[in-house]
Amino acid sequence: MAKYRGSPGTRRSIQGRRVLEDESRLTSVLENMIDGVIMIDRDANLVLVNRAAEQIAGFSVSGLLGQHVFALQPLHVLHPLIERCMTGNERIRDEIALYLPEERIVEVNLIPIVLANGVGGGILMILHDVTSIRRLERIRSEFVANVSHELKTPIASVKGFAETLLAGAMDDPETAKTFLQIIYEESERLNRLIGDLLELSKIESRLVPLRLAPVDLHELIGKTMEAMGNQAANKHIALSMAVDRDLYIEADEDRLRQILINLLSNGISYTPEGGRVCVKAFPVGDGPEEEKVQIVVSDTGIGIPKEDLTRIFERFYKVDKARSRSSGGTGLGLSIVKHLVDLHGGTIHVDSVVGVETSFTIELPILQK
Ligand SMILES: Nc1ncnc2c1ncn2[C@@H]1O[C@H](COP(=O)(O)OP(=O)(O)OP(=O)(O)O)[C@@H](O)[C@H]1O
Ligand SMILES: [Mg+2]
Structure with missing residues (x-):
């Protein structure tokens, strides 16, 4: 304690100011975080909610602090996770879908808070909005599926008609001509598809400026x-x-x-x-x-x-x-x-x-x- 000079009163006021400063720093960190933070006590009452959590979960916290978390409609999907976290005293990571009414995919981390005496002190929940990442992943896999599908049809056709020609159809000039015409048209189709795909990716990546x-x-x-x-x-x-x-x-x-x-x-x-x-x-x-x-x-x-x-x-x-x-x-x-x-x-x-x-x-x- 020799650190502090001056009277005990001055010391107290310096300490008080530090506590206030720490608190305002912590509040500003919480309020400016991109991730949502929700904290509940051991009776599952809300003790802390930051702005990002309100935005992600789509509710306004005013008047809700102190209330039981299960009373909050948008968060009802979290109930089983909260119960598991409370009883098992274990960290839980999961992904939930909220409908607000548009779908929002949220990664949630539940961390049990253990007090110094080893007793459970509640749960800290971190919410991370992964909607856009999941959407991009879905678009990418749909895109691959679509491209494969579009390529498969003309390729199957070219292969099928070439096989038929080789199996003997080429001996009949009329049939051979019809089949070759189809092969030609289907390969044109493939050509167009690949041309369009290259064009689209060029435009999307903005590689070619206007x-x-x-x-x-x-x-x-x-x-x-x-x-x-x-x-x-x-x-x-x-x-x-x-x-x-x-x-x-x-x-x-x-x-x-x-x-x-x-x-x-x-x-x-x-x-x-x-x-x-x-x-x-x-x-x-x-x-x-x-x-x-x-x-x-x-x-x-x-x-x-x-x-x-x-x-x-x-x-x-x-x-x-x-x-x-x-x-x-x-x-x-x-x-x-x-x-x-x-x-x-x-x-x-x-x-x-x-x-x-x-x-x-x-x-x-x-x-x-
Ligand atoms: N003027 C139009 N009248 C009616 N339907 C249309 C018209 N323009 C587009 N469509 C519909 O929208 C769909 C998408 O058009 P889009 O031009 O993207 O593809 P496409 O014409 O099928 O193939 P391509 O890539 O060769 O242009 C078409 O398949 C067609 O069903
Ligand atoms: Mg078109």
């Missing part, structure tokens, strides 16, 4: 539609455009063309013979700061059911496998479009009435920031 320059939308849309003319004519689909002259935006022209080709090719593929596909572009926005351009690609086709509208931008998502198999689609086109629009700082949305029409509306800033 080459921004002023783009004349009237010219770009006109030329792209011309290039799609044959595809449309084969299905007797009328293409039309309504785009102001002198409508310029700052964009990567090749990427913008890729967006248009994908949307136009969908419009043509998913519209029965005799239908129409139209592209419009016009400026929108009020102040000069918010100047944007809308590009609308619409068709009079088979449409997209309401329940599929939110999913069609996902990789490999097809409304009806049969309908896009006949168009040779892989389900990657719209996810590429979405990424390209994002890269330009724009938005895309879709409206559709089944059997009547579909329209994709893209909004792009006129100037890139």
Whole structure:
């Protein structure tokens, strides 16, 4: 105690200040932690909850301190773990799902607190939100499963027809020609799929930066539609455009063309013979700061059911496998479009009435920031 000089009163006030300082330091650590911290005493009453815990578990603690933890609805999934931790006096690590109402995956660590006299003093619970990690893992494994599935079909077809040819079908020139044609088409399909996958991964990893320059939308849309003319004519689909002259935006022209080709090719593929596909572009926005351009690609086709509208931008998502198999689609086109629009700082949305029409509306800033 010789450490302290001065009167006992001064010593007490220094000690008191230190206690206060320690406490405020501890409070600030707890409040700024990313992980949730909940502490309960040996009667399972709440004694401490930090802000992160409230956010992760989706409840507000005001007025709840001192209450029994089992009274807290969002945490009822923790009951069995708490009981096990109390009775077994052991550390427990587990993963729980909370529905708030969207699903949240939380890693929980329960640590029994043992007091100096060896008696249980309650439980410290650490909550760590792993929702985004688990979501990414799921997307990755779904992606691998989808790619394998998409590759398997054309490969099985190529293999099957080659085997049949080798087993004797090649002696009949007519049959041989038909089978070779199928092999050729299926390998084209594989080629397209691999090309799209490489493209998507390039765009996603942002390895290729946008080459921004002023783009004349009237010219770009006109030329792209011309290039799609044959595809449309084969299905007797009328293409039309309504785009102001002198409508310029700052964009990567090749990427913008890729967006248009994908949307136009969908419009043509998913519209029965005799239908129409139209592209419009016009400026929108009020102040000069918010100047944007809308590009609308619409068709009079088979449409997209309401329940599929939110999913069609996902990789490999097809409304009806049969309908896009006949168009040779892989389900990657719209996810590429979405990424390209994002890269330009724009938005895309879709409206559709089944059997009547579909329209994709893209909004792009006129100037890139
Ligand atoms: N204009 C449209 N009208 C109706 N359905 C559409 C339209 N555009 C897209 N779809 C639906 O959305 C799905 C996803 O489109 P997406 O372009 O991503 O893939 P895809 O056309 O099947 O294949 P690809 O990768 O060759 O473009 C399509 O399979 C189709 O079912
Ligand atoms: Mg497509």
